[in-house]
Amino acid sequence: MFRRLSLTDGGFATMDLVAVLSGLDVLRAEAVVRELGELSIVEVDEHGRVRVDGFVGVFARMQLKKDPDAEAARELADRYLLSGIAAAGWWFKGYSTMSVGEEGIEVRHLTSFEGATEWLLAEGECWPAALLRAQIAGRHRLVVVLISHLHWFAQLWPHRQAWIELWQLAAKSAEVIGDKAQFALLHDELAGFLIAYRRDAPAAARALDVAEQAAAELEGPRYLGWNYFLRAGVALELGEYARGLRYCDDALQEMGDVTVHEPLLYTRMARAELLVKLGRHDEAMQELAEVRGRIAELDLPVPRMAELFLVNLARIAAESYRARGDLKACVAACTGALEGQSHLQGHPVLAEILMARGSAHRDLGEEAAAARDFFDTENLFVSATVFPELSA
Structure with a gap:
């Protein structure tokens, strides 16, 4: 077992994986790990996962040559x-x-x-x-x-x-297997990650160009509609709010009456956020209200989808209240979003909401409440398990 633990990929492995690697049943693997732990050969974390590290790991990898x-x-x-x-x-x-x-x-x-x-x-x-x-x-x-x-x-x-x-x-x-539909969708989603995690608008735009070229050869409104929605995200990042709003409208027109609800909800939320940036708050709040009602009506196919949508709606509403100077409404919107969201533990959107609420508390003169929110925000961003691009 000691040698084969070095076959794990640089981190902790569960006891199930350790058992597979060692060829033992789980109970026997647990007993061997306990013995190795007592000798400080392996490290076991609070969840019972196992790691061989440091010079011991190097030695274990050298010994693998002896294991046929x-x-x-x-x-x-x-x-x-x-x-x-x-x-x-x-x-x-x-x-x-x-x-x-x-x-x-x-x-x-x-x-x-x-x-x-x-x-x-x-x-x-x-x-x-x-x-x-x-x-x-x-x-x-x-x-x-x-x-x-x-x-x-x-x-x-x-x-x-x-x-x-x-x-x-x-x-x-x-690309290798010639699946143009997946090639287009994966590049679209890649662009979304580049915007969300690296704020890299040029790289996201390049990925969207690749996706759009592939999507142009396909039938179906979802491909171009999703692409236009993500281009709105690039425009939002660049501060080109009017152009982003036009992309949202183009996306909704492409999507029409498609039965896949996720792109429609995302696009309408993006449209609301862009309206806030443009100072068109009444239109933005109407958009948010309609999306909230739509979420309540839908049987979304993945648990927690609705929670994530609703938290993002609250984030956009809080931004609108803050821009209009209604700081108490901003605090209330943020507090409502944070309550009962343990299933989204550590999600970056919660850090955004904490920061918004802390800023509102500060501007209201509520220094202690602001300090608590800023402290909680910092804890999220410095954690090695939360948003690694920002905690590096």
């Missing part, structure tokens, strides 16, 4: 990780109709959304590398399907993975 079954153990571990992504991704796949059933992988059973989330977070230092090895092995269709199914996990947990690199990986695989 090491490569077979890694293959078994990758099979476990890929099947886990497939099982967990089913809970996040939303409107996707793609299936991994024909991709030559056994899909394990995870019985709940919470269980799927827990698995993806627990093995989160290992499964991205398994996807990279799958691509190197030529399993491009599998890579595209699995990463595409993680779209909503990425939206709900944006601070927990290098999503830009993973989406670049999937886009490359989509």
Whole structure:
């Protein structure tokens, strides 16, 4: 076991993965880990995950040459990780109709959304590398399907993975197999990540150009509509609010009466935010009210989607109140958004809301309340597990 622990990809591994690597059952693996822990050979975190690190890890990797079954153990571990992504991704796949059933992988059973989330977070230092090895092995269709199914996990947990690199990986695989629809959508989503996590408008615009060129060869309103919505995000980042609003209107016209609700909701929220930036607050609040009513009517396909939408609505409303000088309404909107949002723990949008509320408290002369919000905001951004691009 000691040598094979070095096959993990640079971080902690769950006891299930340790058992797969070592060829032991979980109970026996736990007993061996306890023995190794008592000798300070392995580190066990508060969640029971295991890591061999430092010089001990280097020595373990050197000893792998003496294990003739090491490569077979890694293959078994990758099979476990890929099947886990497939099982967990089913809970996040939303409107996707793609299936991994024909991709030559056994899909394990995870019985709940919470269980799927827990698995993806627990093995989160290992499964991205398994996807990279799958691509190197030529399993491009599998890579595209699995990463595409993680779209909503990425939206709900944006601070927990290098999503830009993973989406670049999937886009490359989509290009190799000639799947233009996925190639276009993955580049659109890549642009969204570039704006959200790196504030890199030029790189996002380049990704959108690639997506638009691919989408032009496809039928269906979602491709160009989604592209126009994301171009509105680029315009918002650049301060070109009127142009962004035109992109939102173009997106809504392209989407028409499509039955996939996520792009429509996103676009209308973006439109409201741009209206706030332009000082057209009554129109913005009307837009927000209509979107809120629409969310209440819909049976959205992924748990927590509605919570994320509603928190973003509150963020935009708070910005509008603050711009109009109604600081108490701004505080109330932020407080309502923060209450009961433990399921979005650590999400960057909550940091934005804390910052907005803290600024409003400060301008109201409520220094103690402002200090608490600013302190909580700082704790989010300096945490190594939250928004890694900003805490580096």
